[in-house]
Amino acid sequence: MRSLGDQTVDELGGRWSILHRQKTDHVKLDRMLERLPDTSGLERDELLNRICRLVFTHAFAEEAVLWPALRRSLDDGEELTARVEREHQEITGLVARLEQTPPDGSERAGLIDQTVALLRQDVRDEEDQLLPRLQEAVDDRTLRRLGVSWELVRRTAPTRTHPIVSRRPPGQTLSALPLSLADRLRDGLDHTARRVPLPARPVLVSASDRVGAVAEWIEQLPPLRRGERPETHVPREER
Numbered sequence: 001m002r003s004l005g006d007q008t009v010d011e012l013g014g015r016w017s018i019l020h021r022q023k024t025d026h027v028k029l030d031r032m033l034e035r036l037p038d039t040s041g042l043e044r045d046e047l048l049n050r051i052c053r054l055v056f057t058h059a060f061a062e063e064a065v066l067w068p069a070l071r072r073s074l075d076d077g078e079e080l081t082a083r084v085e086r087e088h089q090e091i092t093g094l095v096a097r098l099e100q101t102p103p104d105g106s107e108r109a110g111l112i113d114q115t116v117a118l119l120r121q122d123v124r125d126e127e128d129q130l131l132p133r134l135q136e137a138v139d140d141r142t143l144r145r146l147g148v149s150w151e152l153v154r155r156t157a158p159t160r161t162h163p164i165v166s167r168r169p170p171g172q173t174l175s176a177l178p179l180s181l182a183d184r185l186r187d188g189l190d191h192t193a194r195r196v197p198l199p200a201r202p203v204l205v206s207a208s209d210r211v212g213a214v215a216e217w218i219e220q221l222p223p224l225r226r227g228e229r230p231e232t233h234v235p236r237e238e239r
């Protein structure tokens, strides 16, 4: 069993193979994480936003397409995927806390370090263990079919933290459309708010907050928690 990091595109099953697409995103993420310590202020905020957008859409598509395939293909798939789902849940929790800390707060640097360490751990678990196991279990055609499905889901997935929603179908699948629309609308409003002159900013920020409140209300809907495992369940008192 060889890590994806040591394999060529052909060995991974070609450009559309899920293994190649995962590795490409992981490399992109690593480059952004490397740049993070050299940034500050607005530049750091924008880089963190780009990292979150990549991480949350990537992980959402893993949970919707890839981990169910792993559970179908491997006897110990249940155990293996529960572990990465826990990692995803921890990352979501850390980023949610990060969003609530003031930009100059002392807690912020520690939270960023913890998030970066966990993101690197998640990539290593996937590239060194889970995905090589999937590679042994299925043929290249299946890897390419998974690559196409994963890419389609990733491009339309929610871009922000949603800690309460189930990490597994069917709740996870049901959440895709409403939360993706809300998140992408907020991304657009926040992006514009950072660029317009100061007096116009509060209107956009409050519009984005209102959309955020709607997204939080959607998250609470019971059907969106269907399929959730106890390991990744967020207790009521922590919501």
Ligand SMILES: [Fe+2]
Pocket (backbone or CB within 6 Å): 022, 026, 058, 062, 123, 126
């Ligand atoms: Fe991944």
Ligand SMILES: [Fe+2]
Pocket (backbone or CB within 6 Å): 059, 062, 084, 088, 122, 123, 126
């Ligand atoms: Fe992941």
